[in-house]
Amino acid sequence: DQQVKQNSPSLSVQEGRISILNCDYTNSMFDYFLWYKKYPAEGPTFLISISSIKDKNEDGRFTVFLNKSAKHLSLHIVPSQPGDSAVYFCAASAGSSNTGKLIFGQGTTLQVKP
Amino acid sequence: DTAVSQTPKYLVTQMGNDKSIKCEQNLGHDTMYWYKQDSKKFLKIMFSYNNKELIINETVPNRFSPKSPDKAHLNLHINSLELGDSAVYFCASSLRAPGNGYTFGSGTRLTVV
Numbered sequence A: 001d002q003q004v005k006q007n008s009p010s011l012s013v014q015e016g017r018i019s020i021l022n023c024d025y026t027n028s029m030f031d032y033f034l035w036y037k038k039y040p041a042e043g044p045t046f047l048i049s050i051s052s053i054k055d056k057n058e059d060g061r062f063t064v065f066l067n068k069s070a071k072h073l074s075l076h077i078v079p080s081q082p083g084d085s086a087v088y089f090c091a092a093s094a095g096s097s098n099t100g101k102l103i104f105g106q107g108t109t110l111q112v113k114p
Numbered sequence B: 001d002t003a004v005s006q007t008p009k010y011l012v013t014q015m016g017n018d019k020s021i022k023c024e025q026n027l028g029h030d031t032m033y034w035y036k037q038d039s040k041k042f043l044k045i046m047f048s049y050n051n052k053e054l055i056i057n058e059t060v061p062n063r064f065s066p067k068s069p070d071k072a073h074l075n076l077h078i079n080s081l082e083l084g085d086s087a088v089y090f091c092a093s094s095l096r097a098p099g100n101g102y103t104f105g106s107g108t109r110l111t112v113v
Helices: none
Strands: A010-014 A019-025 A032-038 A045-051 A056-059 A062-067 A072-077 A086-093 A108-113 B004-007 B010-013 B019-025 B031-037 B043-050 B053-057 B064-070 B073-078 B087-094 B108-112
Touching: A010 A019, A019 A032, A019 A086, A019 A108, A032 A062, A045 A056, A045 A062, A045 A072, A072 A086, B004 B087, B010 B019, B019 B031, B019 B087, B019 B108, B031 B073, B043 B064, B043 B073, B073 B087
Parallel strands: A010 A108, B010 B108
Antiparallel strands: A019 A072, A032 A045, A032 A086, A056 A062, A062 A072, A086 A108, B004 B019, B019 B073, B031 B043, B031 B087, B043 B053, B064 B073, B087 B108
């Protein structure tokens, strides 16, 4: 039962263009969503998050959009840089559970070409 | 450096052996986690401790036993290792509150031969 899905295993974009990574979820109890970035042989690092009371959160080049009715969120990176090449994980949590448990998607590998 | 550190980074061992992975955080977080990343790259939660109390115990074989001597440490002991236990195990910590992100360790790649 995969509650968080990233249906695109990989994405390739040109440097300077926009990267859009997508994530879908099934559990309507999820109320916090996070994006993590992972380089090879390292642990995931937190990138940006959004609460379900918002539909957009922006931090520098990174913006996360949430569409609750579609149970869909996306991460936009503008402009993309070669250093952004990594695996991106979407994660979700249900605040009501009060455990802090995050459910992760399977990741999307982003390659930004110079 | 403030971080989540886990040791060892690589672990190769034979089937049937018992091994432990150690994790320590100096971020002052009150909650620690063990996640397993399988061959399909899914990150799945195994256990979580909050202030030394077990709060998450997912469907994991009882050969896996977490131990938290204090809120800065969470170790994972695995008995009678099997081939299917081969994976990357990540330790993480956070402050327990809705929406808080985790800080992850760099992972332990366990290979059972």
